[in-house]
Amino acid sequence: xxxxxxxxxxxxxxxxxxxxxxxxxxxxxxxxxxxxxxxxxxxxxxxxxxxxxxxxxxxxxxxxxxxxxxxxxxxxxxxxxxxxxxxxxxxxxxxxxxxxxxxxxxxxxxxxxxxxxxxxxxxxxxxxxxxxxxxxxxxxxxxxxxxxxxxxxxxxxxxxxxxxxxxxxxxxxxxxxxxxxxxxxxxxxxxxxxxxxxxxxxxxxxxxxxxxxxxxxxxxxxxxxxxxxxxxxxxxxxxxxxxxxxxxxxxxxxxxxxxxxxxxxxxxxxxxxxxxxxxxxxxxxxxxxxxxxxxxxxxxxxxxxxxxxxxxxxxx
Ligand SMILES: NC(=O)c1ccc[n+]([C@@H]2O[C@H](COP(=O)([O-])OP(=O)(O)OC[C@H]3O[C@@H](n4cnc5c(N)ncnc54)[C@H](O)[C@@H]3O)[C@@H](O)[C@H]2O)c1
Numbered sequence: 001x002x003x004x005x006x007x008x009x010x011x012x013x014x015x016x017x018x019x020x021x022x023x024x025x026x027x028x029x030x031x032x033x034x035x036x037x038x039x040x041x042x043x044x045x046x047x048x049x050x051x052x053x054x055x056x057x058x059x060x061x062x063x064x065x066x067x068x069x070x071x072x073x074x075x076x077x078x079x080x081x082x083x084x085x086x087x088x089x090x091x092x093x094x095x096x097x098x099x100x101x102x103x104x105x106x107x108x109x110x111x112x113x114x115x116x117x118x119x120x121x122x123x124x125x126x127x128x129x130x131x132x133x134x135x136x137x138x139x140x141x142x143x144x145x146x147x148x149x150x151x152x153x154x155x156x157x158x159x160x161x162x163x164x165x166x167x168x169x170x171x172x173x174x175x176x177x178x179x180x181x182x183x184x185x186x187x188x189x190x191x192x193x194x195x196x197x198x199x200x201x202x203x204x205x206x207x208x209x210x211x212x213x214x215x216x217x218x219x220x221x222x223x224x225x226x227x228x229x230x231x232x233x234x235x236x237x238x239x240x241x242x243x244x245x246x247x248x249x250x251x252x253x254x255x256x257x258x259x260x261x262x263x264x265x266x267x268x269x270x271x272x273x274x275x276x277x278x279x280x281x282x283x284x285x286x287x288x289x290x291x292x293x294x295x296x297x298x299x300x301x302x303x304x305x306x307x308x309x310x311x312x313x314x315x316x
Pocket of ligand 1: 006007008009010011012013030031032033034035036037053054055056073074075076077078079093097116117118119168169170171172173178
């Protein structure tokens, strides 16, 4: 089968690439390196077609989708704070870029189109766990762009009988997630800061909770969504472990894996952030046969070990 992976040089995209190649599929990967890195795809460059280009350019989207069976659309500008700082860039890349990819996928008559949606679309509703039947209440420009992508997917399913599926990720983490920059995700950031000998700052009181999900689960969800895209047409499913932990516990677990006993520092709460997040994953189980493969504790151990190895190699 021929798969298109957008955002292939990113964290999740590069794991999808690695997995698809292992399974013997043909892959066309697209990335503009805005937040992704060449080193994420360097080991695979001989084994797939890489297109350095932008999903904001419709012609490029058409080019990569030609003769494709499936599209796994991951490219986007992630991060809530980034979108608060620059909502227009988030809109252009995430909402308009997704529309371009949908049009290209439709014109190429692909069998399945999977979209990296986000749990941020739920917003700050107090009800837990989050179920897909709840109305979306985006609280940031980023969440709006992801909600918009879902609406487009649903409409393309109805209008053009396109097999579109949204996978609503809940805090994906794992090896290769970028620890650098002001918009880094919490797990790689904490690990990196602790390994460097400093102490990270926790936003707010640290009692906010997240359903942290190891990247192997997101990879499996994409492949299952593509395979079951016809029966899941126009639908969105939560992808998570169905378990939540606080940022304080996360900090202690990471520090524990690194044998560090220093307490964390605390700063102000971040604008646009939701307080608690926990997924009901029964729809994903039912519709695409999703089951979490690796739990958060196991995933965290693998991730910290990976970063430790990278850190030690960088010092050689
Ligand atoms: N990591 C998470 O916890 C999480 C949670 C919810 C949703 N998501 C979504 O999953 C997807 C992948 O996230 P990630 O964590 O791997 O992020 P990432 O930043 O590592 O990967 C995104 C990739 O998309 C590329 N990209 C961005 N804009 C582009 C454009 N206009 N044209 C071509 N390429 C472009 C980037 O260069 C990068 O390689 C994103 O759509 C993100 O919104 C991620």
